[in-house]
Amino acid sequence: MPAFKTLDDLGDLSGKRVLVRVDLNVPVKDGKVTDATRIERVAPTLQELSGKGARVILLAHFGRPKGKPTEGMSLRPIVGTVEAVLDHRVHFAADCVGEAAKAAVDAMVDGDILVLENTRFHAGEESNDPAFASALAANGDIYVNDAFSAAHRAHASTEGLARLLPAYAGRTMQAELVALEKGLGNPARPVVAIVGGAKVSSKIDLLKNLVGKVDALVIGGGMANTFLAARGIDVGRSLCEHDLAGTVREIEAAALASGCAIVLPVDGVVAREFKADAENETIDVDAIPADAMMLDVGPKSIESVNAWISKADTLVWNGPLGAFEISPFDRATVAAARHAALRTGEGLLVSVAGGGDTVSALNHAGVADDFTYVSTAGGAFLEWMEGKPLPGVDALKG
Incomplete structure (x- = not known):
């Protein structure tokens, strides 16, 4: 397997805006997360980045809204569970691009964690539209992918964004790739x-x-x-x-x-x-x-x-x-x-x-x-x- 960079390759993160692709597509019933396993899997990456002074900005999808805002598919109800798992205050922005996202990112201080709204509320996500990928990249200095579960999709937040910013594998992605290499790669x-x-x-x-x-x-x-x-x-x-x-x-x-x-x-x-x-x-x-x-x-x-x-x-x-x-x-x-x-x-x-x-x-x-x-x-x-x-x-x- 060709080499990929990990968090070990990052330098000083103080003040750096780190866009982290995570999997928050968790089961929810009556507005409550019923299984937080996927959130728990990405916690080490998020805690490490935050602890090093990064401004941690989470990108994720939820459900299949087909490119437009859809009731019941917002990431907002999941934020409380993310806070509980991380034992850290987590902010939320009502969009993943545009003024709402920019304002929320600009308000961050070192160590803050922010969840941006469902990337699939925009058609450009699943079509891997270069303009949408660029809009996502505008709010970050570094890109980290910690969502192997979404890695088989060439979407803007999983593939396009990695071509625009310095790209690294998060701890969960790293562990998955190492394990899979041991399984069938070598x-x-x-x-x-x-x-x-x-x-x-x-x-x-x-x-x-x-x-x-x-x-x-x-x-x-x-x-x-x-x-x-x-x-x-x-x-x-x-x-x-x-x-x-x-x-x-x-x-x-x-x-x-x-x-x-x-x-x-x-x-x-x-x-x-x-x-x-x-x-x-x-x-x-x-x-x-x-x-x-x-x-x-x-x-x-x-x-x-x-x-x-x-x-x-x-x-x-x-x-x-x-x-x-x-x-x-x-x-x-x-x-x-x-x-x-x-x-x-x-x-x-x-x-x-x-x-x-x-x-x-x-x-x-x-x-x-x-x-x-x-x-x-x-x-x-x-x-x-x-x-x-x-x-x-x-x-x-x-």
């Missing part, structure tokens, strides 16, 4: 990837990229049914994309050519109903009843997955092995997650995971804090796994 081998979830169709690019980069690819969730069906196995009423058999065979051929093992379930937990505590049985995958569906992988498959994790020096994980949201179909995901966490804690494994369902699954297993790195970036993490360029990251390189 990993310790063997590398094992676990990919689960409902549909192959949503992860075709991901699978095609991974088979050329990892030593073993473990397929779980509903995706495994599609792979099994492509091999001629009757998966009964299991979630399955039968029309993707040709695509699956292409992926398997590419894996064979690159020396990547495809690891599929050999047994599964099947039920007639998709509900918690449904009557179920464990059975080999080639004996699934016509009226049943596989909702989790079985104990022999768990043993196989954990054996691959034990062989690995690096693990990359995206997607659960089964319907982990409902008991008892969470057993495989929990068992594999805890085994990976144990290996990581022993210093034997670099474990990098990401994606909404994956984060939820690791939290469910109680091990999210025990992996080397867990990304909350969602789409950006997936596009990184797919091998696609990330404009917000590329703009920091040089």
Whole structure:
């Protein structure tokens, strides 16, 4: 990965206006933030900059207002939570450009923190309009990007602005990029990837990229049914994309050519109903009843997955092995997650995971804090796994 500058490369910040792109797109209910994780992630960057005398100006989006001010999508209600997390007074400006933004920035003193209004209230944000990027840049001397979750978008506040001001990675962005480099960029081998979830169709690019980069690819969730069906196995009423058999065979051929093992379930937990505590049985995958569906992988498959994790020096994980949201179909995901966490804690494994369902699954297993790195970036993490360029990251390189 080409070098990128971090906060360690900044000189004296006293009096400097630092525009910091952060992710404040947090869940809100009845005007209250219900999960402050993303705010907590950027707190170290903001506290460090403020502590060094910078005038810290936050740029962020919230929701999808489609280029115009929209009721219910203002960042104003989030400011109180930002204050609580940072334990620091936080100011707010009713616009991110123009007179309102300029007046608020001009009123700042060293160490102040200011949140500018939703960047997506302007059409120029998502179109990466040069004039809008210049208007944002007018209020800053330095640009810091600490929003990896928005780095897959070439927007004015994520890409355009980085071309106009001296650009640096914040602490969260830095940690994410270092972790991802260890995951697939320059990993310790063997590398094992676990990919689960409902549909192959949503992860075709991901699978095609991974088979050329990892030593073993473990397929779980509903995706495994599609792979099994492509091999001629009757998966009964299991979630399955039968029309993707040709695509699956292409992926398997590419894996064979690159020396990547495809690891599929050999047994599964099947039920007639998709509900918690449904009557179920464990059975080999080639004996699934016509009226049943596989909702989790079985104990022999768990043993196989954990054996691959034990062989690995690096693990990359995206997607659960089964319907982990409902008991008892969470057993495989929990068992594999805890085994990976144990290996990581022993210093034997670099474990990098990401994606909404994956984060939820690791939290469910109680091990999210025990992996080397867990990304909350969602789409950006997936596009990184797919091998696609990330404009917000590329703009920091040089």
